[in-house]
Amino acid sequence: MKSPLLSIWATAVFLTFLSQSASGKQCVCELKNLDRPFPMDKLDNIGTVASECNRTITPNQMEEVDVLTLGLQRRLEQLKDSMAVLEKEDDGELYGAVSLRIIELELAEVLELMAKLKGITRSRQQLSQATSSELQNMMKEMLNLEEFDRMQVVKKHRENQRIKRDLAICQHGLQVTPQPPTPARGHCPQGQLVSVSGPRTYALTQYGTSYPYGAWGKDPKPPPGKENMHWLVALTSSNVYANYIRQYSSLTTIVLGVGPTDTVIASSNPTTNTIQGPNVVMYGDALYYGCYYTPSICRFNMTARTVTNVVLPQNSGYNNKYTFGYQEGGYTYTDLDFATDESGVWVMYSTPENFGNIIISKLLTDSPPALGKTWRTSLYKFTASNTFMACGVLYATRFLNKETEEIFYSFDTVTGEERYNLKIQIKKMQTNVQSLNYNPQDRMLYMYSDAYILSYDVIFR
Template sequence: MSQSNIFILLILIPLTFTQSVRRKDCVCDLKNSDPAFPEKKLKNVETTALQCIGTITSEKMTDLDRLVLGLQHRIKQLEGNVIVLEKEDDRNLYGAVSLRIIELEIAEIQDLLDKLNRTTQNYQHLSVQTAAQLEDMKDAMVDLEKFDNMQVIKTNRENQRFKRNLEQCKEELSATAAPPTVPPARCGLGRAVSVAGPRTYSLTVYGTSYTFGAWGRDAKPAPGDKNKYWLVVLSSGNVYGHFVRQYSTLSTLLLGIGPTDTYISSSNPTTNTIQGPNMVMYGNALYYNCYNTYSVCRFNMTTRSVSTVALPNDAGYNSKFPFAHLGATYTYTDMDFATDELGVYVIYATTSNFGNVIISKVETSNPPVFNQTWSTSLHKKTVTNTFMVCGVLYATRYLDKETEEIFYSYDTKTKEERFDLKINIKKMQTNIQFLNYDPRDHLLYVYSDAYILTYELIFQ
C-alpha cells in the first residue's frame, strides 16, 4: 500500500458563539459538536503502510519466479538425459555413469523443490499477514472518511475517474498507423506490433556492483552448443571486460551453477579486450568494439584468437557518438552490434554523416570484413539502443523510468525510414545498457542496471 492512498482529511468544526456584555468585555464560548479527530488512528495507518512497503519488494517476488524457471529447465534437461540413456546401446559400458549423472540431477531438482516449498510457505504467511493488515487499514480509512465533512475524498475520486476517461479519449484520438510491415518472404515473420514481458528477470551472480554488461545466446551455435548462454560484465569502471562467462543452460545461469570462463587476455584493459557493453555472439565468436580503437574485434571462443577490421577513420569511439537521452549518456556505446536472421551488423556514427546512424553488415569470416553499408538520418545521440530483425533496424528511446519506446525503423531493403513507431517496453530498472534480438527464439535480451531480462517480440 502506498502512502499516496492515505487521504488528507479536512475537518469542518461547527462553532457556536455566545456573546455577553460584562463590564464592556466580550466573552466567546467555543463548543465543538463533533467528536475529536482520531489522529492516533491515522498515524497507525501510516505506520502500517510503511511496513507493507518495506515487507513486499520486487526483489522478493522474483525469487519465486527464478526458482520455478530453474526447476522447469532442470526437469526438461533431465527428460533429455533419460531419453539419451534409453537409446544407448553400449552393453552397459557407460550405463552406470549415465545413471549416476541422472541421480545427481534428481538430487538437484529435489533441492530446488525444497527451496521452492520453503519460499512458497513464506509467501503464503506473508500474504495472509498483509491481507489482514490491508483489511484493518481499509476499515480505519472508512472510519476516518466520516470526518470529511466537505467531501474532499469523494470529489477527488470523481476527478481521478474523469482524468482516466480523458486520457483514454486522447489515446484513441492520437492512434497512429501500424508499424512497418516486414516482408514475410524475407524471414517468415509478419509485422512487429508489441513487446511482451519481461519473461525473465534476475540479478546476476555478480550482484548490483556491475551495472554495465551483456548476455544472450549464440545466434548461430555450433553443434552441441544450442542451449548455451553467455554473460559478460564490464568489471573495470563499467567500461572494459576481458573474459566471457558461459553456462550450459538458462537455469544454471540464473542460479550461478557451473560457469566456464574464457579469457581474451589475462589483464584488463589492454589491446583487443572489450570496450563498452554492446556485443553479440555469432558462430562461436564474440563481436565487440576493440579497446581504444575504431575497430571491430572478432574473438574465436575455441582458438581464443582475435581478428579485427577497422571502421572508417571518422567513426566515433571513446564516447564520441554514444547512446544517450536528456538525463544520461551511456558511455562507450559508440558501436552497437546486432544479430538477426541474416547475420551480424555493427551500428555506429561518423562525422562525415553528421553523427547519424550507419549500419554495416559484418561478414563473419576470419578476419571479418564489411559487406553492405546503409546511411540513415537518425542522430545517434537521440537513441538509447538499437537491434535488427529481418534486415530492419529498430531504435529505442528513453521515455521515463518505467518505459522505453521503440520509435524508429529503417528497412535495409527498401531504405524506408519511419519515426512514428510507438511500441513500449516495460522496464524493471531505470536504464537499459544492452539490447539484442535473438532470431532463434524471437526474444529481446536485455542487460539493465545489473539485471538480465528477456522480452518477447510479438509479430502480427
C-alpha cells in the same frame, strides 16, 4: 555394476586336482581361492550411498528455488506499484494510513520470501558440498575394487562406453544445428514487429550490483552441444572494459548464478583486443565487440580463443565520441552497437561525414571479419538509447521515463524506408538500458539494465 565385479571375483578362483580313482569313476578336487575374497559389503555400501544421493537430490528442489524467485519478483513489482499509488494519491489522512499498512504487509511478505529463499539456497549449497564429498569417496572405493579385475573386465567395459560416447558425439555432429530462417531483409515470415511483452526473465547477475554495464544473451547460431548455453559479459573495469566472457549451461543457471565457465580473452584488463563498451553479441560461437582503444571490430573465437579484427571506415567514431543518449545524459563508450538477426551480424556506428547519424553495416562473419553493404540513416545517434535488428530492419529505442523505454524508429535495409512513429513501449524494471539485442531463434529481446538481466517476447503481426 554388480555383474562385472562378480565376474572379476570369479576369475580369482582356480580348481586344483588332488586325486583320481583308478577306475576313473570318481575324482576329487579342491576349490581354492588364490586371492583375497571380493568385498561385497563395500560394493553394497556404495550402492546404498548412490541410492541415497538419488533420493535426496531431485529436480523438484531446483524448481522450488525458481518458484520462490519468481514469487519474490512479483511481490517486489506489487510493492513498487503500491508505492507509486501512495505517492500519487496520498491525502495525508485515512487513505494514507491504510495504504501504508498495506505496504507494510507487502514488505513483510517480501522479507519472509527473501529469508526462505536465503535458507533454501544455503541448504542447497551444503547439500552440494556433502554430495561432492560422497562422490569422491565412492570413486576412490570403486578404484580400489578394480584391483580384483584380473581379466580387465571393467577396463574393457569403460572403453566400450567411451567408444559409444564418441560415436554419439560424431552422429550428433553430423546433424546440423537448425538455423534461424533467413528471409529477405525487411520481409519477416512472421510479419511486422508490433509489440514487446514482458519481461519474461528478470534477475540480478552473479556479480550483484557491482557492474551496471554489460550484455547477455543466447547464441542464435550455436555449435552442437551449446544450444542452451547463455553468455554474459559484464564490464568489470571502470564500467568500460572487460577481458573475459562468462557462460552458463542454461537459463536457470544464469538466473541463479551457478556453475559459470569463464573464457579469458587476455590475462590483463584492459589491453590489446579486449572488450570496450557494453554492446557486444555472440554469433556462431564467436563474440563480436569494439576493440579496446582502437577504431576496429574484434571477433573472438570461443573455441580457438583467438582474436581477428577489421578496421572501421575512416573517421568512424570510437572511444566515447558518438554514444547513445537519454534524458539525463549519455551511455558512455557505446560508439559501436552490434546486433544479430535472421541473416547474421550487424554493426551500427557514426561518422562526422554523416553528421553523427547512425550508419548500418552488414558484418561478414568470416575470420577475420569484414564489412559488407552499408546504409546511412537520418537518425542522430544521441537521440536514441539503443538499437537492435530484426529481419534486416533497424529499430531504435529512446528513454520515456524510469519505467518505460520506447521503440520509436525503424529503418528497412531493403526499401530504405524510415519511420519515426512506431510508439512500441517496453516495460523496464530499472532506469537505464545498457544493451539490447534480438535473438531470431527464440524471438526474444535480451536486455542488460543496471546490473540486471531481462528478456522479452517480441510480438509480430
